[in-house]
Every structure is written in structure tokens, then in C-alpha cells.
Amino acid sequence: MVADRSPASAPFDPAAMVLPVWAALFTVHLLAGAWRLPIGNLFDEIQHYSFAVALAEHPTLFPLYGSYRVLAPDLVTWTTATNHLAHPPLYHLLMTPLTRAFPRDPLPLRLVDVALVIGGLTLTARTLAARLVGGEAKVLLVILVFGLSETTKMGALVNNDDLLVAEVGLLLWAWAGSRRRPLLAGLVLAAIGWTKLNGFVAAGTFLAVAHLFEVRRGDAPFFGRTGAWLVAGAVLGAVPTAAVWLQFGTPVWLPDPFPDWFLRADDATRAAITPGIYAAWFFHELGARFPFVQHRLDVLPLLGLLAVSALAALPGGRGADDGTRDLARAGVIATAVVLALVGLHGWSNFRAAGILSEAQPRYFLGVWPVFAFAVVIGLDRLPAPFAKGARRGLIVVLAFVSTPLFALWGG
Secondary structure, X not given: OOOOOOHHHOOOOHHHHHHHHHHHHHHHHHHHHHHHOOOOOHHHHHXXXXXXXXXXXOOOOOOOOOOOEEEOOOOXXXXXXXXXXXXXXXXXXXXXXXXXXXXXXXXXXXXXXXXXXXXXXXXXXXXXXXXXXXXXXXXXXXXXXXXOHHHHHHOOOOOHHHXXXXXXXXXXXXXXXXXXXXXXXXXXXXXXXXXXXXXXXXXXXXXXXXXXXXXXXXXXXXXXXXXXXXXXXXHHHOHHHHHHHHHHOXXXXXXXXXXXXXXXXXXXXXXXXXHHHHHHHHHHHHHHHOOOOOOOOOOHHHHHHHHHHHHOOOOOOXXXXXXXXXXXXXXXXXXXXXXXXXXXXXXXXXXXXXXXXXXXXXXXXXXXXXXXXXXXXXXXXXXXXXXXXXXXXXXXXXXXXXXXXXXXXXX
């Protein structure tokens, strides 16, 4: 008997409808922002644009951090301010043809960034949703993937995080798609290393843990073809960080002094803050910065609920195959590692210079999609009626808090 493949017989997939609607919503918002927002310090945009212009004038794979300056608002005159960015140069080198073709105009670069973010998030959501069973679970995943609000706001600006979003989407498609592509996964991992260090640590940790789970299941040898490509990608991706370490004696170059517009505590406050007080501030700041309109609502309890749901994925979830469960577990472990490193780095900068700028949700965009995936898998540990109610409740809350709809609330 031949299966009926007519459209009428196909099961309704809510995610297939929600994903294009969500992508269109954010695309319209980002295009509007790219068109109307003035270039400035928001998400370090003028620093990123200045870096791209400088590399267009003097291309190099190994920038001499600390020697670059920042363009004035007219995007012609160089100021005496030191450019505090110390990112690997891949994104900025890729943007140099546009800075040459359209001098003094960041709009073409912004439009490319919009495409990178929307394309990356859409590919991520499609790839991970295909591993799930149930329409509500897929819809929740789509909303979560798009729910890291800083990511979808940066997409309107010149910023290397936008390339990272696209790279993460391609990496997950290569690793967790319908067919494994280990060579591509290794190449994308290397590209991430040349884009942003925290993304490289996040992606590398996730891939390492996911591969170890496969080895434990007996699905792959420890150092077979997949392991070899991952190691090669990690080595190539570590080159820019190694170069900085050799040059400055530290894996991350830090400006001295920090720009005066960085939020910082005075010496008396710094001396009085204990690690526990800093940790409490750190998590509450993440909660305040997570909503689409920052500092209007502290959603730390919501993030706590998501974290508990993700942790519930460690024992696995009903209805998920071993590979899917281990993908979620790897996401939880990678997120925990990144959270610890970001927190420790922030505490180190606070103790050294009173800097209070490290509690930023965008620092987690390298692991956010797999964390979101773990949240959905973890909810399956609940009894079916509770899991259904939890999914629906999260869909409603997140659809409001983490989208442009939130900007309509409160003026």
C-alpha cells in the first residue's frame, strides 16, 4: 500500500508556521533599526566599524591591539581614543570590501548583519526542531532560540556577534542535522575561533562533550574521523588567541584604562563587594537585561525556571532517542562551563578595575540554542499534563518578554 502523501494527510506542524512568522517579525524590526539607528557605542558598533575600516586600510590576520583608534561620528576623522576591541579579525576582514565600496556608510554592513542573524537563527531553529516530537515542543524551541533578546537587537548593528550567530547555526546543522558533516563542523569551529573567543570556548566545549557522549554510547571512536576534524578545527581556531597570549602574556588583551563610559564601581564600593554580593548582582543583571526592553522588568525567576528545566534534561527525556538526550546534556554542561567562565572573568575585571559590564546575555549566544534545546527536553521529565501546561505558559511569557511586542508595554 502506498502511503498517502497528499497535503491533506500531512500532520500539522505548528513550528512550520511559527518559524517564518517569527523570522519575519524580527526581520522587520531589525531592518527598521538598521535604517534609523545612529551609529555609536551601542554594542560597541562604532568600535567594530572603526576596526573594519582600519583593517581595510591595513589588512592583517594578527592585529596589534591597542594601536587602533576610533572614528569620529562623521566616520571620516580618526579620534585619539583607543579602540578597546580585541576580537579575532575574521568578521571585520569580511566586512572590508563593504567599507571600501561604501565609505562612511554603515548601512550595507548592517544589512549583511541582519541576514546573518536571521539566517543563523532560522537554520538553528529548523535543525533542532527536527529532533523534537510534538508541535508545542517545537514552537517553544523556536521562541527560545529567538528569545535571547540582545542577539536579535545586535542584528541591526555592525557587530561580530552577528557572524557568530550564523556560524553557530551552521555548526549545529553540520553536527545535529539529518546527516553528520564532521569536516564542516571542524571548519566552522575554526571560523568561530577567528570570530570571537567566548563563542569558540562555548562551541568547542559543546562539541567536545557531545562527542564524548557519542564515544560512551559506542557510536563513534574517540579519535576517529569525527574526532580528528574536531581537533583540527580547535587547533586552527585557537591560533588568534595563542597569538595574543604570546604578544601580551594573556589570552585576552584588555585596554588600560578602560573607556570612561564603561560602568564601573569606585574603589570604596569595590573593596566592600564580596564574591557572593557580586554573584547576586551578576544574576540579577542578567535577569534585567534578558527582556527585549532592558531594565524594565527583572525576569531572573524566569531564567531560574529555564535553568531548572534544562538541568532536568541531564537524566534524559521521555520519547527522545539517545542522541537527542545526549545533545541536550551536552548543551547543559557547555552552558554551565560558559556561565562559570563569564562569571569568573567578570569578577576578575571587577576586582582589577571595578568594571560592571560583564553580565551580558549576549556572551551566552554560543550556547543559548543548545541550552534552549535542553529546556524543551527537560520539560518532558514532568508528568504529561504538567509538561503541556509548562510549555504553553513559557510560550506565552517568552513570546511577550523577548520580542519587539515587549517594547509596546509601558510606553
